[in-house]
Amino acid sequence: MSGQIEILAISGSLRTHSSNTALLHAAAQLAPAGIAVSVYDGVGDLPLFNPDLEGQEPVSVLELRRQLRVSHCVIISSPEYAHGVTGAIKNLLDWVVGSGELVDKPVALLNASARATWSHAALTEILTVMNARLIPAASLTIPLINNAVTLEDILSNGDQVATLRLALSALSNAVCVPVTA
Numbered sequence: 001m002s003g004q005i006e007i008l009a010i011s012g013s014l015r016t017h018s019s020n021t022a023l024l025h026a027a028a029q030l031a032p033a034g035i036a037v038s039v040y041d042g043v044g045d046l047p048l049f050n051p052d053l054e055g056q057e058p059v060s061v062l063e064l065r066r067q068l069r070v071s072h073c074v075i076i077s078s079p080e081y082a083h084g085v086t087g088a089i090k091n092l093l094d095w096v097v098g099s100g101e102l103v104d105k106p107v108a109l110l111n112a113s114a115r116a117t118w119s120h121a122a123l124t125e126i127l128t129v130m131n132a133r134l135i136p137a138a139s140l141t142i143p144l145i146n147n148a149v150t151l152e153d154i155l156s157n158g159d160q161v162a163t164l165r166l167a168l169s170a171l172s173n174a175v176c177v178p179v180t181a
């Protein structure tokens with residue numbers, strides 16, 4: 001593949017000071033030449049998924065789908081709520097089950113907490129049934145100390161920077177590898 005690799009980074013947290021969102025902004029800052037990471041900022045604008053709106057989706061949904069279509073791959077980082085996925089990330093994913101923007105799309109599932117095993121497993125299952133191409137080598141756990149971790153904290157942590165760089169490299173490699181390889 002030639003040209004820049006475009007990655008859309010999606011956080012499953014709506015918190016202004018979300019550690020998951022900070023992790024994705026760190027990935028954006030660490031992206032090497034040839035890789036561009038855009039952090040999607042419309043999760044909170046999506047209405048609750050309703051199949052009745054098929055064919056008359058609101059602009060926020062159409063824009064989400066457009067951003068997914070023009071991205072070569074996706075990074076998702078989401079907190080765990082009550083041993084499940086957050087409503088925000090599930091709602092976003094529900095909006096693209098039928099339209100199919102994630103089909104065959106390489107996806108890295110980052111986990112910002114070593115304790116969040118339930119949501120990680122659930123997201124793995126959801127993305128698998130949606131026929132996304134999960135990239136295990138890029139789906140790494142980067143345990144943040146707590147949910148007050150900032151972008152600056154992450155960028156000054158050598159281990160976290162190294163793991164994020166590894167995830168970006170594995171994800172970009174996946175874009176270059178044919179699906180059938």
Ligand SMILES: Cc1cc2nc3c(=O)[nH]c(=O)nc-3n(C[C@H](O)[C@H](O)[C@H](O)COP(=O)(O)O)c2cc1C
Pocket residue numbers: 013014015017018019020021078079080081082083084113115116146147148
């Ligand atoms: C309602 C609620 C439920 C939570 N449930 C869990 C849980 O089941 N397991 C867990 O590891 N953390 C749980 N947490 C902690 C969050 O996952 C944690 O604070 C995370 O860092 C929040 O992500 P954010 O900083 O990106 O918003 C919960 C937090 C909230 C607010």
